[in-house]
Amino acid sequence: MKKSPLVSIIIPTYNYGLFISEAIDSVFSSSLSKEELEIIVVDDGSTDDTADRIRAYQNDLIYIQQNNSGKAKATKVGIDRATGKYLFNLDADDLFLPEKLEKVVNCFESDRDLVHVSHPAIYWDVNNDKKEIEPIPDWIKNTKLSGKEVLRYFYRHQILFGGGSTFATRTEIAKQMPIPRSVDMYIDEHLVLFALEDKYxxxxxxxxxxxRIHGHNFSVGKSQSEKAIAKLKRSQLSMEAVLQTLEAEAFDPEIVALYTLKTKVSIASIKEQLGEKTVNDTIDIWKYLWQNFSRDPQMWKLMQTYNVLNRTLPTPMINGLRNLKSKLSRHG
Known part of the structure; x- marks a missing residue:
C-alpha cells in the first residue's frame, strides 16, 4: 500500500501557463522527498497552454480541470482531493523556497495546537527585478499566538498576513472550512480567517x-476598461460573500463587526470608482460606525485606518479634490 504524503500543495490556476512550470519546479526543489509531496493543480478553465505544460509532469502530480468557476471553487476542489497531513497553497505565478515545506512542517510537528503556520514573503517585481521582504510586525514573529488576537490586530490596522502562497494549515482543518464558490477572489483571506478562528x-x-509582481491580465480578451470594471465588481461580490459566511458561521462578533466596516468602506470606494456611490452608502457607513463603535475607545483611529472621511465625501467633491491635487503637483 502506498504511503500517504506528508504534505499536499494546492496550485489553483487560470491562464498562468507562462509561470506554472516554475511554480511546480519550486515545489520539487524542496528539501522534502518526492514521496512526501502531493501536488494538486486545479485548472479553472484555462484557455492558454497550461494543459500542454502540465503534461511534462503528468506522472508526478494530480491535474484537475474544471469549467471556469472562480478561484474559491478551484481551491475547494484541491482541498477535497488532498490526502497529505499538512496543506499548503501556492499561487501559480509564485514560488516556494527550498526550505519552506520542511521548516513549516517542523513547526506543526512541534506543537499540536498550531493550526496555521506562515512567514513573510519576498516581493519580486519582475519589471525591474527588484526584491524586498514583506514587512511583518516583530511582535507576531516566532511566537505562538491566539488566532483571534491576530485577526483583531489585522482588522484594526487594515492589514493581513499569512495568506496566498504563505498559507499553510492542517488538512483536516481545511476540510472542515466552509468555502462557498461565491467567495471567489477573496479565498486567500477567507482561508486565513477560518484557520485562525479559535485556534493558534x-x-x-x-x-x-x-x-511575483508582474501585472498580467486579470482576464483575457477584454479591453483594459472592461477588465478593470469586471475586477471591481467581482471584488465587491467576493467580499460580500466572505462577510455572509462569517455571519452564517457565527464568527467572533468583534471580528465580524470590523470586517463589516471594512466591507462597507471598500464597497463605497468601488462604487465611487464606478460612479455608482449614493448618499445612502454614506449614511449607511456612518450609521454602522455609530451603532457598533461609538463606545470603542479606538473609534477615531478606526476611522483614520479605513479612511472613512474621504470615502464618505460626495463623489463630485472627491473628484474636485483629486483634480486640485493634480494641478498643484503639476505646478510644483
Missing part, C-alpha cells in the same frame, strides 16, 4: 515564498 498560529521570522 505561528509566523516564522524568515521569508520562504516568493510573490
Amino acid at each position: 498560529c505561528y509566523f516564522i521570522n524568515e521569508p520562504l515564498s516568493v510573490w
